[in-house]
Amino acid sequence: MAEEPRYLIDPYQEWAAREGVPIVKGFGVDLLAVDVRPWARKGAGGAIVQLDGRGDFADIHVIEIPPGGETAPQRHLYEEVIYVLDGNGSTVVETPGGERRGFEWRTSSLIAIPLNARYQHFNGSGRRSARLASVTDLPLVLNVFRNEAFVFENPTVFPERFGAEQHYRGDGTFIPTRPGRHMWETNFVPDLRTFELREWSARGAGGSNIMFVLADGTMHAHISEMPVGTYKKGHRHGPDFHVFAVTGEGYSLYWYEAERELRRFxxxxxxxxxxxxxxxxxxxxxxxxxxxxxxxxxxSLRYPTVADKLATWMGMDVSVKEGGRQIEYEDEDPLIREIYEGELRKRGIPSRMHEVVPA
Structure with missing residues (x-):
């Protein structure tokens, strides 16, 4: 009997199902609590996280390295940006010329692996596990090429992606543009909790940020800070922005334009x-x-790649009234401010929002 024709195929999802690790879904998750299982490909514990808003291009790989352990050596034809959730250790990246560039990381480090570079992670503690979260564009790459050997066993090297040697020591190159678009080019940020940011008042009360250019890649990353007693302006964009809490505690409200209900994470x-x-x-x-x-x-800001990212970078601090993607404080639903002031009163924290816009 002839086989039924296959259609509506998603090669990435079929690959994920074969990897034998948990696949976690939802609007948002606590990555420190995600269950991990042995992941043969990585040589460590792992899980795949597919958030509701990941879109077509991105996913998260959670990797847990046991005390004194190491991952299997890796290379792959997809990009990844790694955030260290917990622990300390080191990573060694092999350059096309055979040089080994190593650097030591800790909780809240940011790491960019050059495209298709051979690398390996090591846990620096003999007593505690280390947990990393890697945002990748593997869904895009697998669904386009549909050949795992091409993605995971490809010998092609990309020398231009490796960057300067000092970029693996935690140094970088500051590229000034204008507020909200200032960039820091590097492969490694030792600690996002203390990294110097630049003011971006157009995005919200006393806020600051920096955009990263990582391994000259297509993957984007930026970090933003909200002072005590403040909140950001509402905004929207296309999918696949994975937002990680780094310091402090808070919440995010979300809603579609036609909705009146404010949902919360x-x-x-x-x-x-x-x-x-x-x-x-x-x-x-x-x-x-x-x-x-x-x-x-x-x-990324350097390589937007798709039309929606270009529109986001152009209009991220422009009012929706002017064709941008941001809701100004004076145009927001008054309930938003009311909820926030109530949350601060519960905690005995004074609001600073009156310094920006009257209630």
Whole structure:
């Protein structure tokens, strides 16, 4: 009997199912609590996280390295940006010329592996596991090429992606443009909690940020900070922005344009969520310290790649009234401010929003 014709095939999802590790889904999750199982390909514990707003291009790989352990050596024809959730250790990257570039990481480090470079992670502790979260564009690559050997066994090297040697020591190159678009080019940020940011008042009360250029790649990352007693302006964009809480605690409200109900996701370090396509969302700091969050996505400020990312980078701090993607404070639903002030009163934290816009 002839086989039934196959159609509506997703090669990436078929690959994920064969890997034998948990596949976690949802609007947002606590990555520190995600269950991991032995992942033969990685040589460590692992899980795949597919958030509702990941879109077509990105996913998260959670990797847990046992005490004193190491991952299997890797190379692959997809990009990844790694955030260290917990622990300390080191990574060794092999250059096309055979040089081994090593660097030591800790909780809240940011790592970019050059495209198709051979690399390996090592846990620096003999007593505690280390847990990493890697945002990748594997779904795009597998669904386009549909050949696992091409993706995981490809010998092609990309010398231009490796960057300067000092970029593996935690140094980088500051590229000034204008507020909200200032860039730091590197392969490794030792600690996102203390990295110097630049003011971006157009995005919200006293806020600051920096955009990263990582391994000259297509994957994007930026980090933003909200001072105590403040919140960001509401905004929207396309899918696949994976938002990681780095410092402080807070929550994000989200809603579609035609909706009246405000939904909520509470976050602290370990939490990640991904707003879906055109979903308005807004971030709020309710902790007695500045709150930082990291966003990783496909399509960087240097290489937007897709039309929606170009529109996002052009209009991210422009009012929706002027064709942009941001809701100004004076145009937001008054309930948003009311909810926030109530949350601060519960915690005994004074609001600073009156310094920006009257209630």
């Amino acid at each position: 509470d976050w602290k370090h370990g939490g990640v969520f991904a707003p879906a396509d055109r979903l308005y969302h807004q971030h709020f700091n309710v902790s007695p310290e500045p709150a930082r969050y990291l966003a990783i996505a496909f399509g």
